[in-house]
Amino acid sequence: MGNDLLATVNWSRAQFALTAMYHWIFVPLTLGLSFLIAFFESIYVKTGDESWKKLTKFWMTLFGVNFAIGVATGIIMEFQFGTNWSNYSWMVGDIFGAPLAVEGIFAFFLEATFFAVMFFGWQRASKGFHLFSTWMVAIGSNLSAVWILVANAWMQTPTAMAFNPDKARFEMQNFADIALSPNAVHKFTHTTSSAFLLASLFVMGISGLFLLQKRHQLMAQRSMVVAATLGLVASVFVAFNGDESAFHIAHRQPMKLAAMEGLYTGQEKAPVVALGLINLAKQPGDDLPAFHQEVKIPGVLSLLANRDFNSYVPGINDLVYGNPQRAIVGAQQRMVSGRIAVAELSRYKEAKKSGDAAGAAAALALFNQNKDDLGYGYLSSPEQAAPPVALTFYAFHIMIALGTLFPVIFLAVLWFAFKGTLDSQRWLWWVCFAGLFLGYVASQAGWVVAEVGRQPWAIQGLLPVGVASTNIAASSVQATFFIFLALFTALLIAEIGIMVKQIKIGPEA
Amino acid sequence: MIGNLDIAILQQLWWLIASVVGSLFLMLTFVQGGQTLIFTTAKNEEEKSLIINAMGRKWELTFTTLVLFGGALFAAFPLFYATSFGGAYWVWMLILFTFVMQAVSYEYRKKPNNVLGARTYEIFMFVNGSVGILLIGAAVGTFFTGSRFTLNLYNQVTWATPFHGLEAALNVFNLAFGLFLVFLSRALGAMYLVSHVDHEALVRQARKAAFINLVWALPFLLTVLYGLVTMDGFAVDPATGQVTLEQGKYLHNLLGMPAVLVLLLGGLVSVIYGVVATSFLGKKCGIWFGGLGTVLVGLAIFSLAGYGNTAFYPSLTDLQSSLTIYNASSSKFTLTVMSYVAIGVPFVLAYVAYVWRVMDSKQLSLAELAGEDSKKMY
Secondary structure (H helix, E strand, O other): OOHHHHHHHHHHHHHHHHHHHHHHHHHHHHHHHHHHHHHHHHHHHHHOOHHHHHHHHHHHHHHHHHHHHHHHHHHHHHHHHHHHOHHHHHHHHHHHHHHHHHHHHHHHHHHHHHHHHHHHOOOOOOHHHHHHHHHHHHHHHHHHHHHHHHHHHHHHOOOOEEEEOOOOEEEEOOHHHHHOOHHHHHHHHHHHHHHHHHHHHHHHHHHHHHHHOOOOHHHHHHHHHHHHHHHHHHHHHHHHHHHHHHHHHHHHOHHHHHHHOOOOOOEEOOOEEEEEEEOOOOOOOOOOOOEEEEEEEOOHHHHHHHOOOOOEEOOHHHHHHOEHHHOEOOHHHHHHHHHHHHHHHHHHHHHHHOOOHHHHHHHHHHHHHHHHHHHHHHOOOHHHHOOOHHHHHHHHHHHHHHHHHHHHHHHHHHHHHHHOOHHHOHHHHHHHHHHHHHHHHHHHHHHHHHHHOOOOEEEOOOEEHHHHOOOOOHHHHHHHHHHHHHHHHHHHHHHHHHHHHHHHHOOOO | OHHHOOHHHHHHHHHHHHHHHHHHHHHHOHHHHHHHHOOOOOOOHHHHHHHHHHHHOOHHHHHHHHHHHHHHHHHHOHHHHHHHHHHOHHHHHHHHHHHHHHHHHHHHHOOOOOOOOHHHHHHHHHHHHHHHHHHHHHHHHHHHHOEOEEEOOOOOEEEOOOOOOHHHHHOHHHHHHHHHHHHHHHHHHHHHHHHHEEOHHHHHHHHHHHHHHHHHHHHHHHHHHHHHHHOOEEEEOOOOOOEEEEOOHHHHHHHHOHHHHHHHHHHHHHHHHHHHHHHOOOOOOHHHHHHHHHHHHHHHHHHHHHOOOEOOEOEOOOHHHOEOOOOOOOOHHHHHHHHHHHOOHHHHHHHHHHHHHHHHOOOEEHHHHOOOOHHHOO
16 A cells, blocks of 8 residues: 555544544434433423423523534535545445435434424424424434444444445345344444433533532423433443444454453453553564453453353454464455455456456456455455554443443432432532533443444455545645544534533523 | 336436435525625624524525435445545535535524624625535536546546646636526525515515526526537447547437426526516515526436436546446445335425425514524524
8 A cells, every 4th residue: 555545544534533523522412412302392291381391492502502513513424435435435335325315315304304393483383393393303313323323333244235346346235134234223222322321411410510500400400300310221221232232243343342352362251351551562463461450350251242151252363363273264364365356356357348258257256256355355464454452442441431330320310319309419410510521431432442443444344444545645635634623623612612601591591 | 116127217217316306405505595695685783683594494404405415326326426526525525614614603603602703603604605506516517517537447536636626616617507506596595585584674685686696697507508508518328338529419418308408498487587576576486486497407407417328427537437327326226225215205395395384384573583582593
């Protein structure tokens, strides 16, 4: 790979990471808060109590401020597949484009159409239709998440497609298998329930702030209880489908699982690392220890991966170099057949072009024998098949630690609310306020695990990021990276400024 | 049922669907046009707020239609998505930046402590309505004037100019197309205001603005029409897929597909009638004629580019790299699946129309802006 191409790929990755992480600051709040607002408004419509309407409108204002920047950061997510990953767009567009189009037709319009009613329809639409619209925005937002997550799940665990050598692309074989793949289902439930969790923490954090400031105390306590209830239910879901996810990752992306736990050498009764300090000098294949310090719990990784304490979990070295005893074919060996696939595909295309039918048939036969390893043929060393371990490991452990803490906070709030003493737990209000920020940390960390942990692949095992990107000067991508950085940062500062002001004004306004 | 259709039929169907979505987007750019009227048609802060709030009820619809247009092209013509977005990188990026700016501007402009100040968000809106639309026009113009790129055996694009698409804006035809869209969207925005706002002075100014912008649009429209009937076009031999330059190709397309000619002329007449009805006949319904006319013109333009054995995304560097609706499309399976999905579109249109009616049954007035929800207004 030439230097400029490498730079282009890396800047494109940086830009994708930047825009995705910015986008993901706003989206989970949209997904979760939309439902909380729908709950609040439902209580208002059912009871006719104007104070619930006021409460609804307050959270709706924050929702609107957040929603706008979510839309602003979202449009680039769709189009940069084309602008920065054009080879990817061609090679898998036949599969990947469909969910994005479905998302546009069925989800975005629901959001966009009913959003106007939700914000400006209080006087123009009936009470019932207004409530209906609020629910439609909540459902529409979450439906938007379905389709992009289906697409993402397919990238992580490609299924239901075949390679067409004439077109040099993958083609869809079964839409239902893609939309309903186990990974798609887990990804959706895990992501949306984590978004509900984040939104619950957001509402509790601001309510905690109000209580600390002795403002809007009734509204704050009401909001807190509704949010803690949703948050607790969401926590259970997050944990449950997180566990399911790990099980699937173990079988479809074993390298990612190994990186998540810093496991270099496969073993039976594989441990999870409860606490660990990664040795940054460690590389696949060397003799250095993986950790400077660690606290391990034996067998738990085996349990997560295979539902069996004693089972074997492969490590990074096994997956890179292979392990014949365990019948693991490593990246090293797959690169050999991958290179044959790449070369034969090229020979096939040339033969077709020059009208050499026999040559084309011979090349195609060899290609077909090796095509499952096509992606490995583009790697320059087997070690490239391993993702950045430290980042994946730390992100995963931060997510897990926080994910364990959150339900404790929800339970505490509900417990004191049940006892009727929520209004005197000053320490808990502080915890809730801190929880607001921790929710964002956990949420971002989750995506870091998912996306860093699947490197170097754009499509797991089939297309490395280096082949997926657009052939464009690195300087162009660098320029757009910095424009996005400046623009999104300015808009984020504006968003926070407005949010803080609206929180200061409070629901009375 | 759909699965039994020939792939060529599906490709034509999806070009039609993409054209409809693209044309609806052009109609909905009345929002962008309206955004540019805040510095010319509005004479004071109140009128500016009325314009922004009138457009603010609809901006997301336009935005979403653009996103859907992108999604539909990705799903149905992924080679176009890959080639144009990856190749004409800077044009699309600049367009996207203006839409990023737009998306926050309505919500943030009037909110206290918005850091950048109301004026900045108004400028964002103006940039989106002017630069954004101009570049979209220039990009669509390249459907006829072509771009400098090659595709290799793996269909990977290499762009032959370092400007990555910005060169499109230097071509007279593309530029005229872009400016035509800018002034058309302004005329549409003005007509929309006339029908949706209850404010005597602003409506009077908007009636005038509709006509003035139509007049501004005319020279650019004529440039585009003259270009279309005289320029060489990119013809495809249906048997071999070979692309050749054909003199007067788009004129031949117009004459060979009389329905397209009818769409084009009917559309233009409808737009002109809408403006005349708004500006001189005192009518409020001009926007409907303007909007319908824009859709028809859009359909005609996309049909001219894609149908009649024409390459819709031609390459000037290597004619055989040009994209046609046949070589750029998804597989038959994907097009079939997507066609089933598209059956849901009328349902979507139905609820969009219903909500539009509920929300627009009453005109927007200053009283509403100052009413119970005044703090929530844009």
